[in-house]
Amino acid sequence: MSWDGLVDGLRSTVAWLMHITSTPILIYFTVINLSYLALIVLAFVDFRAQHRRREAIVETFGGALTPGVSLVVPAYNEEAGIVTAVQALLSLRYPRHEVVAVDDGSTDATFERLRDAFDLVPIPREIPQDVPTRARVIDVHVPRDGRTRLIVVRKENSGRSEAINVGVNAATEPLVTMVDADSILEPDALLRVTQPFVDDPNRMVAAGGAIRPVNGSRVVSGRIVKVQMPTSWLARIQVVEYLRAFLLGRTGWARFGALILISGAFGIFRRDVIVEVGGLDPDSIGEDFELVLRIHRRLRDEDRDYRVAFVPEPVLWTEVPSTTSVLRSQRRRWHRGLWETLWAYRGMLFRRRYGRVGFVALPYFWIFELFAPLLEMFGIIIVPLALALGVVNVPYGILFLVLAYGLAVLVTLSAMAAEEWAFHRHERWRDLGLSLAASVLENFGYRQLTVWWRLEGWWASLRRKKQVWGVMTRTGFDEAGG
């Protein structure tokens, strides 16, 4: 076949593909953007209520019905930061909380650092198997002073989920929250995130809190003292991405009454409910997502009246990937976890008993979260090809791209506007300028790369390739400041 013939063949194929997909894609495009708009509106309603509470000076936390909280900290080779992290958690403003640090078979000096810092002594405590665990608990330590509410459990290495399950078993308070050793909680974060449980003690079973990237901010002794934008564009883009996903998305879903994803990095749960559903699934890649869905399924199966909330104000700061290789691994894992969990819970789809979760949230996650990268990749390939082959005229094609990415920027800007109005954590004008730039730049390269990585994760799962967690190379917090 001649070159011209090949080009003609390709041109007709592309034209045919565009012809048959244009209407479904247009519908998809319209519905996804309308759903974003709905989430934005729902989130704004929630933010407005918070704003009013602050304006009316009625916002107070803690008080009579504040339940005790166990902060479970799984730690694997965290010798560099574990002591600072535990000290920061112990000094959180909260009337009754304990820290349960679980050393997941570290090969470095994680335990020794804790032992020396808190003068730990062993106690012969047998940890109950409320949540069944496979790994053997080696020993349990508490501080010699008998007052500091710290429990350190050493166990054989078996992964983060198992470590958390052991922590849940060792926990003695009615609420349990999982906090990674390399994350920073704001001093009032616990008071704020437990408020839904204080206000509705009988029905509230789980709540999530907002997570933000710490990269670039100034940290002293495990506390954020100045919020700043990161220095790398990769991290800057993730700052606006987190705003969009956590602030708008989850607040909107919670307001709608169908929040199905609480990040494992900062979720708080009623301990008895975690125990009832069997704890985190150690074999799941998306263990946090899976846990929340399991809670929904169990409680709805039993026709129980319950609530899952999201609190946009409490902030957990975490270091986001600053290299493409780490980001790739993270996004592959996230999408794989999404797929495997959605597949495992496909039975909840369109079943009356699962209400909004089954009729709205899960179908949304299937169509607009799981399949989104597939469609986006189709667009990334087909539109430039169509332009190059002259199947669509250039101004028309460019206009379509501007519209598509303009809508993406619009959603991000909505999140930024909500943040600026309700929380305004970034005080500097420079940071605002960088955020605005990041919301545009996100669409040139970053978005396409993450689409590809998400597809890689999905493909690896379909091929039943073993998930490699990879190493989150952390650059550490800027303790020196600046």
Place this chain on the structure above:
Amino acid sequence: MSARGILWGSTALVLLACLVLVLLIVATKVTRTLRDRRTSALVAPHRADLLAVGSGEDEDGTHRDALIAVEGPAREALDDALVDLLAKVRGVPAEELAAVLLAHGAVDRAPHDLKHRSTVRRARAAHLLGLCHVGAALPLVVDALRDPAAEVRVAATRALGLLREPSAAPPLLAAVGADRAVPAGPAGDALEQLGVGIADALRDGLLATSPTTRTVAAYLSGEGTFTRSIDLLRLSLRTDEDPVVRATAAVALGRMGRTADVAVLLEGTQTHQPIELRRACAAALGDLGDPSAVDGLRALLADPDPRIAEIAATSLLRLGPIGRAAVDGAPTNASIESARAVARLQGSLS
């Protein structure tokens, strides 16, 4: 309209919306910055007077009078600062600050503001009436518990706590379980401030249809040692369908129960009960500190659940010589040793 026209129109609309949002973000930041600066500038000249009155160092009333004399735009900014400070002080300084607000007319305006269109104004009005202890406004504040806006209901709840009028307890407890509910946390705080006169309301609350109301009533009965609730707490622990109410009742009985409650709590530790309730009851027996619990707790030392066994051992150790003897006489296990080790670290066991 042609497809191209729709595309052009949509793109222009989206880009325009982006531009509007950018301007909105900038305007929000600028407005807030300017407003904060203006407020600071308006209050700054009176800051010293404010602090003198708030810290109780205004013996001859000159600083108070200076604050009363403030006029114009500064008065509004100052009133906000006064309300803010009033929420943090007690006693004479609080009365002096309230006197300034009264002289400014803010207190007189508040009852009218409770019916204002603005949610923030209504919530602030309720807040102010509570802070200034305007007892005459009680019926209005009680009415505000049914306000359509949650923020106003919360402000009214807190105000009722500050008004310290026990007759507000029944409507407060009812509001906890209402369709337009008052959150349990602020309601619990407010009820705690109402004093001993709420005993009957708590008894009624334990029989309410709303489990949240029953939880609040059970919790406060224990916290405030409202012995009139004991019989209903026993009933709640035995028969309530809500596990949170049952556990709260167990804790309450542990705080103020009598010898007769040992049997009720031991019932709650039986193996067919939910594990969390069993543990709560075992701990409550320790809190109760009644020697008649020794036999029941001793039996729990060999419980298959190591947490219950450790709680039972801890409860026995807290009972003094009779409990320690029971622990010493029991076949040892890890839970007993753990309880002993923790008690030694806490200095309660040699």
